[in-house]
Amino acid sequence: MNSSSTSAARRIGRVILVGVVAAITVALTSHIGLPSTPAEARALGDAPLTLVHQDFVVAPDALLSIQFRPPGPIDGATVTVRAYRPITLREELKKAIAGELSGFIDQVAIDPAAVVVDTDGNIRVDVQTESATNTGTSLRLASAGLYPLIVSATTSSGEEVGQLLTFVYRTPAPDDPQLGQVSVAVLASVTAPPATSPESLPLPAAVTAQLAELGSYSPDVEVSLAISPEILGRIDQATLGALQTSLANSMVMSQPLVPFDPSSATASELDEQFDKLLIAGEDAVTDSGLPRASRDVWYAPDSITKAGALLLRTAGVRTLVISPDTYLQANGNLGDITDYSQLFKTVIVGAEDSSSDETCEAASGSMTCMPTAVVDPLLASRFTDTSLSDEQAAVYTAADVVVYREQFSDSISPSLRHALVLGLDGEGVPNHERMNRSVQMLSATGAVNFITLDDLDQSSSALINDGRQIELDLPDPAVTQDLRQRSKDLSDVRLAVTTVASMLVDDRGRYNAWINTIERLYSTSISDDQVAGAISVINTELAAIRACVVPPDSYPFTLTGKSTNLPLPFTNLCTEPLQVIVRLTAAANKLDFPEGDQTVVLEPEATKLVQVPVTARTNGSFNVSLEVLTPTGEFDVTEPVTLNASINALTGLPQLITGAALLILLTWWVRHLRRSRRQRRGIEGRTEHPATRTEPA
16 A cells, blocks of 8 residues: 555544544533443444453552554554543543543553563553653553543554553552542343243243343342342253352342233232232242342332332332433433432322422321432443443443542542442343453442442432432323233133142142243233233133033933932043032922032043932922032033933832821711710700700799
């Protein structure tokens, strides 16, 4: 390539770089604190030099090591490291990343002989720093602070290969004043639609990837994890073991067993079901060997209504964490000037005025609001910015947190605290390489106190503006699902499962499987159509069990004695024993069944003759109803069978005895009548005899 072509290429490269920097400047100044979209994500890390590894923290007068990768092999490279004045404000950090650097203080050129190139073509330079002197051969970092550095490389012919922006934190000297700390909580969230069939048991690939990220976290990273506990029952032992190790020093937030939006739950009058699933989720976390689930804090990656937040508060949640998107839709947000290191106040009872209540407790004792934290959006963008190498993203993250501490160092006190939530904007797990390195870098600064989210309300004070805490009114209406019809359908199928399962002599875990599926179907992460399909599958399985029982056909029978055993044949077509209840009832109670309902076990693939004792109460012809019920007595196994009874039981001796009694009674009345007539005639004869008459005087 000739010199003119080289110059043209350089000019084009500079124009492109200037355009990129300008795009960043516009994006950051118009959306301060907001994550960039992939199309907007640009930084000096897009320059040909890629940061591979560096010391983020250096002590006074210590050696600083920086390793980077050029776009291709270069011989005899000269590396220059330039330092700029320390930055103490977050706005200054944003400008520096956007390419707006000022306050040059020192530079050092590394002798090409001291440049180390490894087998992968990565270049490492070791830069001596100094604080009290200015020798010219060392990079002067005179005082403690966060310094922007520009690293550039040129070939032996003097052609510039590229440059990169990085930062280094020079620690205070032993006799320097001690500064306060800013607290940092690492957030991760993993959810997945529940498994409602064998086909849906394998987790989606995206969720598997998130679990792999989480399992690769260093135990030094104290994660606050929101995970749908049902997921833990669908992973292999290796994955579970990795989670147990990586989360050893972490905390798990209580979640319903399956994703169950609290706003939809309370809008559908399913508060009790929400609590039930919350308890089931906590039990599942305990059974998995992960840290015990805590209800102290709730992460809402999507929008949440006041009623949903109130349901959480009633369940014991003390602090709410929301996404930047939800925050920016809420009334009362501060937009681009937001300080995300302090707590807002989210109104959960709209009729109450809690403006003067920083503790969110009204005079009546009822909770009217919840302390609320917001995931820092700019920090979140570091984990999704594909224009940055993992190392550079970690450096930018660490630099951002350190400058937060620098900005508030004069005011940090036990009564004025700052805490940042470090995670993604929404659901997901931040890249483990970026997170591990960020935490490693920050741990060495002494500027950070790592916490879990259950300590958030103790580690961050209220965000006050003009003497009042900033109050948020959550977006209304939020998208909620009406689950009332679904709840009714699930109640019906639960009853069917309970009754049909009572037929199984050995259910082989089927009852629990059905009930577990029903519980999962309350999840708001699946549609009504999916629920209907799962219910249909359960009903089909229940119907197949009931269909195995074949009752006798309808037939007439004659009872010629007062009592007898009625033979009833039942067939079981299943390959397993089934138990049922046999019930007979006669019209107008004309038959008695002394043993009442009979529980009968039907052996597999066999016919059993069931003898039912009956007693006649009267003669005649009438219908007898045969019902086959589940052992709970609440569900028909088969359609009722009508038997036609003909009773001729009261004949022979019983009728003879009855006729004799009538004859004796008739004879007694005839004899009694004759005797009465003779007595009457005798009396009349005596009164008419002359000897008995009395003559008048």
